[in-house]
Amino acid sequence: MKAEYINPFVQASFSVLEMVLGNRPSQGALAVQPSTFASEQCNVVCGITGQVQGQVIYGMSLMTADKIASTMLGQSIKTFDALAASALGELGNMISGNAMQMLSELGWECDITPPTVMRGSNVKITTIAVPAIVIPLKLEQGDLFITVGLQGRK
């Protein structure tokens, strides 16, 4: 996977997270994700289509998911319901969408698909683009792992 695909997601995640969650994340070292890896407890999956295609997966613990949803809703959530799930889905949608603007400025026109929110550990995820890259972010709400698996359209 081209390194150029990563930077838009790093930039978009910083600006969107700071605006939506009110705190600036700190970034750990980028790492290569094996093509098949164990999921986090909560995952938001966004599909990317167009001149660059694949998936972007926003993974976090259940506790982090609760805290992020609580921050977005302005009140602490009692149960992780449809509203909380849609808040996380929309967070993934906003980071992915903002990244599309930067990918477009680099010359790749792409679109995103509606996000899917999955909860449950022990799920094995296989990305099509190999290798995928993980962007680890630390937030006040906990750790967020953004796995970017993209490839140019053949």
Added chain:
Amino acid sequence: MTNINLSFAALTAEDKSVTIGSQPSLVSALTGVQSTLSKKILITDDALFMRVILRNFLVSNGYEIVAEASNGREAVEKYASCKPDLVFMDITMPEMDGIAATRAIKQHDPAANVIMCTAMGQKNMVMEAIQAGAKDFIVKPFNQDRVLESIQKVIG
């Protein structure tokens, strides 16, 4: 006469139980006045979260939400049945996206007011939205002042 109607309209906005039903001409005059006071908005977004946030924000600023739609097809149907003054339209949605829905709504009503409110802000997406008939384009996460400015610009 206009002054009397306006004061009644203000009253009914405060207290729906005010009896005005005995004077049909006054009632119809009031409905006319009220519709200019509170603009009717249709919110379209597949994310429940975004619909709730937008609804709360718009209602607290004096707008009336006449309907919500969770995809483009629903938006087209609800536009026809609710005749809103303004539509907030997401782009990335299942079944029918916001660009296709905007085209369908404009075909049905060329005067329709649609503001795109989407996570994607690339130039070609903005151009597609404007070509489809959207009157403004807001990128999420949105700034509240930007949303109010946009509504002012589009429906005054």
